[in-house]
Amino acid sequence: MISYNPWHGCHKISAGCQNCFIYSMDKQFNRDSTIVTKTKNFDLPIRQNAQGKYQLKNDEGIVYTCLSSDFFIEEADQWRPEVWKMIKERSDLYFFIITKRIDRFMIFLPVDWGDGYDNVIITSTVENQQCLDYRLPILLDLPIKHRQLNCEPLLEALDLRKYLSTKKIEHISVGGESGFHARMCDFAWVMDIRQQCIENNTNFTFRQTGACFQKDGKIYHIAKNLQQVQAKKSHLDFQKGG
Numbered sequence: 001m002i003s004y005n006p007w008h009g010c011h012k013i014s015a016g017c018q019n020c021f022i023y024s025m026d027k028q029f030n031r032d033s034t035i036v037t038k039t040k041n042f043d044l045p046i047r048q049n050a051q052g053k054y055q056l057k058n059d060e061g062i063v064y065t066c067l068s069s070d071f072f073i074e075e076a077d078q079w080r081p082e083v084w085k086m087i088k089e090r091s092d093l094y095f096f097i098i099t100k101r102i103d104r105f106m107i108f109l110p111v112d113w114g115d116g117y118d119n120v121i122i123t124s125t126v127e128n129q130q131c132l133d134y135r136l137p138i139l140l141d142l143p144i145k146h147r148q149l150n151c152e153p154l155l156e157a158l159d160l161r162k163y164l165s166t167k168k169i170e171h172i173s174v175g176g177e178s179g180f181h182a183r184m185c186d187f188a189w190v191m192d193i194r195q196q197c198i199e200n201n202t203n204f205t206f207r208q209t210g211a212c213f214q215k216d217g218k219i220y221h222i223a224k225n226l227q228q229v230q231a232k233k234s235h236l237d238f239q240k241g242g
Contacts, residue, residue, distance in 0.1 A: 002060050004044050005068045006083050007076050009036040010089045016127030016153055019179050022068055036075035040184040041078040052126030058092040065097045084110045091119050099121040102135050105142050116145035123148040127155045136163050164200035171203040176210015187215035194236055206231045206239040
């Protein structure tokens with residue numbers, strides 16, 4: 001996994017942000033998470049070694065972009081055009097961009113974007129039905145070639161049917177919330193979203209249980225190092241045509 005964070009810092013905008021891991025991480029180092037700053041790795045995609053070759057090789061997998069902030073946050077508007085240029089230059093890499101600010105997608109979009117770059121995956125995060133009904137219609141209307149949905153932290157049951165019927169969402173992943181103050185994730189919510197994906201032949205991944213997981217009326221407190229393991233053991237992932 002390649003993690004590329006051109007800037008760091010964010011501010012909370014919805015319920016899913018309540019227990020943000022970035023805030024918890026920054027607190028350990030006495031940093032203010034609300035201050036958005038450019039990082040020393042800003043130019044990582046186009047860095048070259050002594051032989052003039054890119055340091056990031058195209059066999060290293062997907063580049064998970066801006067996980068310590070939000071790619072479309074207002075404070076980064078001045079820097080985003082340069083990152084888009086690097087993304088276009090590295091057309092041999094796939095850039096995975098996850099955001100809660102899908103409504104800001106068109107701001108400073110490259111003039112040659114067209115209907116999307118082939119090497120960019122845009123994923124909107126939703127945590128409840130209110131966020132889903134606001135963000136997903138926007139995601140579906142935008143000129144994007146690869147759209148995904150991340151339901152994490154999953155805070156309630158979600159009805160995705162009218163959106164999945166468009167066949168524009170390539171993949172949906174779900175997961176509970178981690179951390180000491182994690183809110184509950186119910187297994188029934190996970191199973192319901194999975195069923196909706198199967199009915200609409202949409203790829204589905206159960207990414208992690210979260211720290212507070214309810215199944216059949218019983219609540220389980222799951223250690224961080226086991227949350228992804230337990231989700232994987234459930235064998236719930238679904239691949240269309242598989």
